[in-house]
Amino acid sequence: MSAAGLRVARIAVWTGLLAELALVVGLVAGVRLSGAALMAAEVLVVGVVALETSVLWPLYAARRRKGARRRAAALTAVRSVVPVVVRRLLVHEFRALHSLGLWVLRRHHRVPEGAQSFSYTEPQTATMGAFFFASVLETVVLALVIPWPPVHLVLLVVGVYGTVLIVALHAACVTRPHLVTADGSLRLRYGALFDLRVPAALIDSARVERRYAGGGLVRADENGTLDLAVGSQTTVTLELAGPVEYVRPLGRGGSARTLRFHADDPRAAVAALVRNPTPTPLTPGRTGPRRSRGRGPGGR
Template structure:
């Protein structure tokens, strides 16, 4: 039952992302925060997937024309699939990573299904470190490391003094001490986190 609720919530967040995207607004980010996008790495892939879904919709509509019931059912399914692909991209656009200096937290996000809150005081190191391949493609966690890949790629590595709790898509909880994720401008995010962390520690710590 809990898994079903999480699935419904995820679908709701995806669909509402379309509205935020159309309004060109970023929800749930207050004053004094900096936003760092990450969707650029998978833009071509999402465009290609969307194109395939549109072609499939047209082809199935033509093939099933002699069978009206099957045609209508598949048309609804195909249009919904196109909408989900668009909504997934929209969620990545309107839910960027958020550096909240006043709140002392870095929110590492991935569309509608990941929002990991990392206290700035827990960060011991952050560096620009590109990883492409099987490690980034699996998009999962190994031991106490979490890979949040975009287009099978990560560009940043975050090391923590104390673990934070990662909640998976279906609600599984586990501690993580290393987070690998992607940002369109990793150098700007590194600089921002180092400055905010230094301020949070009273200017007496090095990143």
């Protein structure tokens, strides 16, 4: 498959997504669409699917001929055509819905034995509740106001799915807490959108520090500081001995040596991150154990 063919396939994906978005927005706005317009939209979607199939299949077949397994060949073909932003959004959505099932079953996602978990949902619970109420209200009102059956059905499906997705996003945060494992390493998460592992050897110090950060969920600056804010605030600051690589929700990467994140119980999180200093034997020249270098408040 030539580079030009791959570019055409990627453009087709974005064109199909934008056309579907425009169609939904038009229906929500109450625009009367003719049968020809609806038929054209469906033909566009079918054409995009056909084009993607014609591009993906040769890539898949070529990988299979080289000995790749079916799953690996399919993933390689999809990654070659589907933009990374689209792939990541779909993965985030699938993980959120999976987390909703875990929440119903009162289970957490991959909490190993001996790990300590720390929740971070407190600042956003009321906001997510307000979003849920507004989504339910909007779905009901639109279902009562709009008289056209096809539009009514589309809006009902979109409204119900949007309401479920709001609950799923919150469920992902509940079922995927921050973790401090038995070896002292940190797994920093925000629902299904962000996941960062920090080895214990890189953790230099931790302290309780409440800061109010503007901007989005994940914010980084040129000084190597990464903010993972919940409700526009962080409560724990972590200094690292070396840089750690991270990936933002939409795929952009970077590195940081200072991490700021929110924990509902920041003192407990800092106490888990700061290791116990090794006792030093007393000598005639000292009256007590030497204070461990680089440890923040909350050390034991």
